[in-house]
Amino acid sequence: MIFRSQHVSARWILTASALMLVALASTGCKKKAIDPFPASGAVSGWEKTSDTRTFAAKDLYQYIDGDAEQYISAGVVTTSTSDYKYQGQLEATVDIHTMRDAEGARKIFATGVSNDSKNISIGDAGVAYAQSVIFRKGPYLVRIVAYQSTPGTPDALQALARAVVAKL
Amino acid sequence: MKNRREFLQATATGALILGSQSKLGLAGMIDHKATHTETGKSRVVIARDPALHGPDGQLDEKHVLDLLDRAIAQYTGRDNPIDAWKHIVPVGKAIGLKTNGLGGKGISTHLALVMAVAERLQQAGVKAGEIIVWDRNRHDLEACGLTINTDASKMRCYGSDVSGFEDTPEQWGTARIRLSKILTRDCDMVIGMPILKDHTMAGVTFAMKNMYGVVDRPFDLHAGGCNPAVADLNCIPVIRQKVRFTIGDAISSVYDGGPGFHPERLWQPNALIVGEDRVAIDQTAWQMIERKRAEAGLNTLEAAGKPPRYIATAADATHQLGFNDPQKIHLMEI
Numbered sequence: 001m002i003f004r005s006q007h008v009s010a011r012w013i014l015t016a017s018a019l020m021l022v023a024l025a026s027t028g029c030k031k032k033a034i035d036p037f038p039a040s041g042a043v044s045g046w047e048k049t050s051d052t053r054t055f056a057a058k059d060l061y062q063y064i065d066g067d068a069e070q071y072i073s074a075g076v077v078t079t080s081t082s083d084y085k086y087q088g089q090l091e092a093t094v095d096i097h098t099m100r101d102a103e104g105a106r107k108i109f110a111t112g113v114s115n116d117s118k119n120i121s122i123g124d125a126g127v128a129y130a131q132s133v134i135f136r137k138g139p140y141l142v143r144i145v146a147y148q149s150t151p152g153t154p155d156a157l158q159a160l161a162r163a164v165v166a167k168l
Numbered sequence: 169m170k171n172r173r174e175f176l177q178a179t180a181t182g183a184l185i186l187g188s189q190s191k192l193g194l195a196g197m198i199d200h201k202a203t204h205t206e207t208g209k210s211r212v213v214i215a216r217d218p219a220l221h222g223p224d225g226q227l228d229e230k231h232v233l234d235l236l237d238r239a240i241a242q243y244t245g246r247d248n249p250i251d252a253w254k255h256i257v258p259v260g261k262a263i264g265l266k267t268n269g270l271g272g273k274g275i276s277t278h279l280a281l282v283m284a285v286a287e288r289l290q291q292a293g294v295k296a297g298e299i300i301v302w303d304r305n306r307h308d309l310e311a312c313g314l315t316i317n318t319d320a321s322k323m324r325c326y327g328s329d330v331s332g333f334e335d336t337p338e339q340w341g342t343a344r345i346r347l348s349k350i351l352t353r354d355c356d357m358v359i360g361m362p363i364l365k366d367h368t369m370a371g372v373t374f375a376m377k378n379m380y381g382v383v384d385r386p387f388d389l390h391a392g393g394c395n396p397a398v399a400d401l402n403c404i405p406v407i408r409q410k411v412r413f414t415i416g417d418a419i420s421s422v423y424d425g426g427p428g429f430h431p432e433r434l435w436q437p438n439a440l441i442v443g444e445d446r447v448a449i450d451q452t453a454w455q456m457i458e459r460k461r462a463e464a465g466l467n468t469l470e471a472a473g474k475p476p477r478y479i480a481t482a483a484d485a486t487h488q489l490g491f492n493d494p495q496k497i498h499l500m501e502i
Contacts, residue, residue: 061387062305065270065380066369067428069390093272111425116432131431145431147274149225 036096036140036167037082043163045156049091050083074107075100077139086156090148094164097141105136112143120158123165128154133161137168209498210445210491212452215239216502220419220438227419232280236288236415239442242502253292256413257357263294264355265301266411268362268378269308274429277361277417279313281440285359285415286323296323302350304381305329326350333384341400341486342391345383352406360414360446364437364453365426366461370394371469371476373427374453375414375446376402376489398478399487402446408489414449416441423460435460447482447490448497454479 040047053063057076060068064079071079077098084092099105102124109125112134117127123142126135131153132145144161146153217235222228237249246252257263265285267277286299297320303309305327306316317325328348337346351358362378369390370377376398380386389397402408418439425433437456443449454476458468469475483492491497 061385064428065386066367066373066390066394066426068387069369091273114432129432131434145274145429147429147431149431 034167036142036164037080037094038160038163038167043159045087046160046163047085047088048082049085052080052082054078054080070111071097071099071108075104084160086146086152086160090146090150090153090156092144092146092157092160094160095143095145096164096168097143099139099141102136102138105139105141108141109134109136120161122158122161123168126161128158130154131157133157135161135165137165140168142168207498209496210443210448211243211498211500212441212443212445212448213239213243214418214439214441214452214456214499214501215242216437216439218438221436227278227280229280229283232278232419233284233287235440236281236284238502239415239440240288242500243442249288250291253288257289257292257294257359259293260298261294261356262298262300262354263289264350264358264410265299266358266360266362266378266381267301267303267309267312267314268373268381268417269303269311269314270381271363271365271422271427272311272429273313274431274434275363275365275420275422275426276308276311276313277363278419281415281417281419282312282314282361285361297321299323300350300354301325302331302348302355303327308381328382328384338404338406340403340405342397343383343389343400343404345385345389345401345404347404347406348382348384351382351410355410357413358411360411360416362414362416364416364418364421364441364456366422366424366433366457366469367394367427367474367476368425369474370398370478371474372450372454372457372479374416374441375449376478376482377450379407379411382407393474393477395476395478396481396487399482399484399489402482402489403487411446413444414442414446416449416453418453418456421457421460423457423464424466445490445497447479447492450476450479450482451492451494451497452499 037052055063056078057072060079080096082094113127120126120128123135123137131149134143142164144157215235215238217231220231240249240252241247244252244255269276289299309327314325331349333346333348334352337344360375360378362374365373367373370393379401418437418441420436422430422433423435441449479492482489
């Protein structure tokens with residue numbers, strides 16, 4: 001009986017080990033969940049001042065109401081947003097829209113480009129204004145807006161944008 | 169016009185006569201059709217102050233209060249703002265100030281304007297605890313710079329996320345919605361305090377569209393450029409009866425890309441648009457947006473595929489919410 005019990009235990013251990021290996025292997029293959037929002041201090045002068053809020057497509061109206069339709073039409077999956085502050089004064093909001101595919105991001109990005117925007121090399125394509133930066137990378141469409149305009153605002157926003165794109 | 173110190177001095181005097189004020193259900197000046205009794209036209213005031221923002225770009229609170237006083241004086245024909253407010257709001261009733269913070273910090277009803285209205289309401293005899301500043305939720309209110317407070321001994325400020333919505337839906341035409349309990353239960357009268365914006369779908373969002381913030385699922389009302397849903401929603405009896413006055417914030421605005429904040433499309437009309445007829449107000453606001461778009465070299469809202477057709481719908485024989493015909497709008501620009 002002792003032998004039989006040890007035999008069962010050995011088989012159980014082998015089976016459990018195999019299952020654990022499979023589980024570990026599959027976890028390793030999965031893409032790690034992305035948190036693209038830079039933490040406070042990760043970018044010089046920038047502090048993350050709010051929790052990240054994430055809205056599924058069906059709930060996007062709670063955040064942007066009438067704007068939601070164009071994102072839904074372009075295939076938005078989720079929108080995440082967080083507030084930031086630069087050097088304790090300049091307030092900004094980072095919105096990251098995860099689209100179903102790059103085409104969706106391209107479609108929304110195109111609406112943000114105008115004659116007075118300045119091209120910047122962030123992500124697959126990016127533009128900057130005095131108080132905002134918009135860029136896309138793969139299925140991600142990122143919009144960063146500042147609520148004040150200072151001479152240092154454009155550079156500060158682009159520094160934050162580079163930190164975001166590096167995490168996407 | 170008197171200066172602010174004179175107004176504050178007058179407040180002390182005004183307080184003495186509050187006890188003798190008649191207990192009107194709603195103040196006498198407001199009438200259902202929102203028309204001038206003599207001309208049969210809807211009155212709309214656009215009050216401007218180019219110096220509303222100081223040299224540092226910051227909003228000057230004193231100028232905001234003065235601008236509000238000028239607008240109300242023009243609208244009511246009464247120079248003393250406290251006297252004027254007494255003819256707009258009833259005493260002993262809960263007055264809601266429905267702000268709009270959907271666009272976030274950059275393009276929400278200005279705190280200085282909310283506080284100016286609250287100050288004048290109190291001077292006109294409305295107790296602090298009878299003033300309820302409200303919107304969809306905490307985030308929208310905080311975007312205006314407001315702080316949540318449900319203590320009824322002070323001016324209250326909370327969203328429909330606190331009050332909840334009525335269980336039973338209301339329906340008028342295409343609008344089938346559940347209303348915020350702040351509107352149905354907490355307020356006797358509501359002053360709409362929208363902020364002027366371009367709107368990707370509706371064309372313009374201002375007085376009537378602000379009512380999307382009083383329902384549980386505003387997104388369901390966006391089909392067809394929000395037409396006829398905006399008009400239908402505003403016909404729901406409790407909205408029609410309680411939302412009696414509008415102090416429209418056109419201090420700053422976005423003339424394209426709204427309703428969200430697009431700093432590259434931000435503009436400062438430095439104005440308030442005041443009146444009772446929300447259709448006439450929206451018609452007036454629409455023209456302001458069109459003029460700015462033309463100045464910026466943008467297409468008209470019609471050419472951009474987002475004409476605010478709901479304004480004409482609201483004025484039609486079915487809805488009769490007010491006038492969109494410029495001939496029937498008595499526009500006073502000061």
